[in-house]
Amino acid sequence: MSETPAVQVSSLVKDFRGSFGRGMIRAVDDVSLQIAPGEVYGLIGPNGSGKSTTMKALLGLVTPTSGTCAIFGRDSSKVDSRQEVGFLPENPYFYKHLNGEETIRFYGKLCGMRGRSLRERTEELLELVDLQDARKRRLGAYSKGMLQRIGLAQALVQDPRLLILDEPTAGVDPIGSRQIRDLIFNLKERGFTVFLCSHLLEQVQEVCDRVGIIHKGTLVKEGRLEELISIEDQTEIILRNATPDLLHRIHELADQEEGVDLVRSGNPRTTLERLFLRETVQRDAKADPGSGTGQGSPADGGPDGCNNDTEEDSP
Amino acid sequence: MSRHPHSTPLFSFSRIWIIAGNTFTHLMRMKVFYFLLVFVLIWLGLNVFKLPHTAGPESVGGEELRLLKAPLVGTMKLFAIIIGIVATALLIPRDVEDRTLYTILAKPVPRLDYLLGKLFGVLLLILAGLTVMTLLLDAVLWYRTQGILSEFDKVAGILIEQQQWTVEDRQEARAELLSHGVTWGLQGAILVIFFEAAIIAALALLVSTFSTSTLFTVVISTLSYFIGNFIADGLDHWQGSSGIDEGSLGDLSTRALFVAFPDFRPFKIVDEVLAGQIFPPDVLGSLALSTGLYVGLYVVLSWFIFTYKEI
Numbered sequence: 001m002s003e004t005p006a007v008q009v010s011s012l013v014k015d016f017r018g019s020f021g022r023g024m025i026r027a028v029d030d031v032s033l034q035i036a037p038g039e040v041y042g043l044i045g046p047n048g049s050g051k052s053t054t055m056k057a058l059l060g061l062v063t064p065t066s067g068t069c070a071i072f073g074r075d076s077s078k079v080d081s082r083q084e085v086g087f088l089p090e091n092p093y094f095y096k097h098l099n100g101e102e103t104i105r106f107y108g109k110l111c112g113m114r115g116r117s118l119r120e121r122t123e124e125l126l127e128l129v130d131l132q133d134a135r136k137r138r139l140g141a142y143s144k145g146m147l148q149r150i151g152l153a154q155a156l157v158q159d160p161r162l163l164i165l166d167e168p169t170a171g172v173d174p175i176g177s178r179q180i181r182d183l184i185f186n187l188k189e190r191g192f193t194v195f196l197c198s199h200l201l202e203q204v205q206e207v208c209d210r211v212g213i214i215h216k217g218t219l220v221k222e223g224r225l226e227e228l229i230s231i232e233d234q235t236e237i238i239l240r241n242a243t244p245d246l247l248h249r250i251h252e253l254a255d256q257e258e259g260v261d262l263v264r265s266g267n268p269r270t271t272l273e274r275l276f277l278r279e280t281v282q283r284d285a286k287a288d289p290g291s292g293t294g295q296g297s298p299a300d301g302g303p304d305g306c307n308n309d310t311e312e313d314s315p
Numbered sequence: 316m317s318r319h320p321h322s323t324p325l326f327s328f329s330r331i332w333i334i335a336g337n338t339f340t341h342l343m344r345m346k347v348f349y350f351l352l353v354f355v356l357i358w359l360g361l362n363v364f365k366l367p368h369t370a371g372p373e374s375v376g377g378e379e380l381r382l383l384k385a386p387l388v389g390t391m392k393l394f395a396i397i398i399g400i401v402a403t404a405l406l407i408p409r410d411v412e413d414r415t416l417y418t419i420l421a422k423p424v425p426r427l428d429y430l431l432g433k434l435f436g437v438l439l440l441i442l443a444g445l446t447v448m449t450l451l452l453d454a455v456l457w458y459r460t461q462g463i464l465s466e467f468d469k470v471a472g473i474l475i476e477q478q479q480w481t482v483e484d485r486q487e488a489r490a491e492l493l494s495h496g497v498t499w500g501l502q503g504a505i506l507v508i509f510f511e512a513a514i515i516a517a518l519a520l521l522v523s524t525f526s527t528s529t530l531f532t533v534v535i536s537t538l539s540y541f542i543g544n545f546i547a548d549g550l551d552h553w554q555g556s557s558g559i560d561e562g563s564l565g566d567l568s569t570r571a572l573f574v575a576f577p578d579f580r581p582f583k584i585v586d587e588v589l590a591g592q593i594f595p596p597d598v599l600g601s602l603a604l605s606t607g608l609y610v611g612l613y614v615v616l617s618w619f620i621f622t623y624k625e626i
Contacts, residue, residue: 016625059421061626079425087421093413095337097344109333110422154418164421 004073006193007035012067027053029217040194042208050217051197086155090167096140111158125153145176162193334432339439380495395512403519404532460496500594504585510606517613524620543579
């Protein structure tokens with residue numbers, strides 16, 4: 001028996017009326033996609049390509065012109081489907097008059113949670129997003145990164161099986177961005193299904209199992225990440241402590257083989273993000289080993305094993 | 316298998332109460348109760364400066380009480396109407412703009428619950444504000460009435476001694492004086508102000524479901540309030556002078572107008588009560604019914620529009 005997909009979008013079309021009655025604008029054009037339970041799916045595309053509209057249709061915030069959306073088999077136009085889903089919109093601003101703890105409790109109550117279970121869940125989530133110290137602070141005084149994390153906490157409050165994240169790291173500094181990325185890893189390990197939409201392609205590459213590329217409302221490419229990004233006719237070998245003589249011999253061997261081209265050799269490069277994190281967080285950690293920088297910080301390596309092909313390791 | 320097999324009810328009092336409570340806290344923390352300070356300042360002003368009056372000596376006490384309560388009740392009405400329009404007009408567009416609405420409606424929250432929660436939050440705030448102001452008004456009015464009554468009793472005693480007044484005259488004048496003090500009619504009149512605010516808040520809610528700006532909602536709701544209050548009198552006059560028959564096209568158009576724009580003519584009973592008239596209890600019942608119908612109609616229309624609103 002096949003498992004019910006976490007997300008099922010079938011032939012989704014969404015037209016918006018142009019301003020001053022200037023015809024219809026097609027935001028999403030015949031998009032179909034399916035996300036299996038436990039999968040992390042990334043939808044990428046330029047601004048105005050239809051990513052957010054697809055997500056809104058899935059959440060029942062906009063009505064499809066045609067096609068259907070379902071969450072764990074439930075029609076997403078029905079309120080019931082939202083019992084299984086948590087959503088973090090792009091640049092969310094929650095009620096500034098509430099503090100962090102009150103915000104989680106408010107959303108928990110909306111989901112029917114009460115009493116001890118809500119109190120325990122609130123504690124659990126504040127710890128998960130590393131905001132215990134800021135629990136009594138009004139959201140008006142939260143930084144962008146903290147707002148994103150409290151947003152993630154509210155999205156998770158009713159323990160949904162599916163998490164929809166629209167640009168979760170938009171406007172967040174690299175440290176905050178890494179913390180959110182690590183949270184996504186954490187959720188993935190715990191079996192959550194994540195539907196992620198981001199401009200930060202490197203981040204999508206790090207966390208997603210499958211990726212869809214949407215352009216002008218159409219899903220132009222979709223598949224498993226390693227299949228999409230691997231260059232079939234090239235092979236990469238990374239050596240540590242290779243001598244110039246060894247490299248010379250490898251070059252000679254490649255030249256002797258017919259039809260083989262040595263495309264590139266040299267030192268692999270780290271990313272600017274890793275360099276930034278090493279120079280800020282790791283430096284702080286070395287200076288003050290007692291101070292924690294929150295879970296999943298790059299100082300402790302973090303769960304970034306999926307992109308270690310260019311990782312620079314210290315001896 | 317789903318871990319959440321239960322279905323979400325269309326309407327949940329507890330969820331509405333949570334949204335209403337949050338809306339109330341939101342507005343409270345926006346410091347709207349500074350309006351109460353204005354109310355207190357007006358009251359202090361009325362006590363410091365003696366207002367001029369032209370009534371004769373026998374009605375001086377009643378006139379003084381009327382001049383005291385009329386501006387205070389007027390301020391209460393202003394508070395209720397302004398909060399009813401502005402707070403309601405502000406809430407939904409702000410939630411859309413801040414994307415807070417996305418996070419709420421992405422939870423299992425029916426749109427009707429959200430609308431009712433917002434409306435009830437505003438009404439709760441108005442009710443709380445009016446209650447505080449009523450307690451203050453009643454206290455001030457009772458204190459002033461006692462002072463005036465003791466003066467009145469002295470003067471009335473002299474007038475009876477001089478045989479200018481009979482005992483019956485004194486009782487009649489005393490009853491007249493007390494009708495301007497703390498009465499059930501006055502409490503009823505303040506309840507009517509709340510009814511009026513509830514209608515205008517529900518209308519503002521309706522406008523905000525299709526409006527694209529807070530200013531538009533405020534302008535349309537304020538205009539509707541004025542139409543409901545003043546145009547109605549003009550139409551009355553027009554109907555009277557044109558001799559329009561009941562059930563005719565003119566009559567039906569006028570009735571239709573009062574669906575779009577609430578008819579506030581019966582609510583003017585507040586002015587009559589302030590002038591010392593008795594508040595008939597059956598009128599309160601019919602005004603409560605009328606309020607329920609208007610609020611119900613506007614909420615249903617708001618729900619219909621908001622259900623299909625692209626957020």
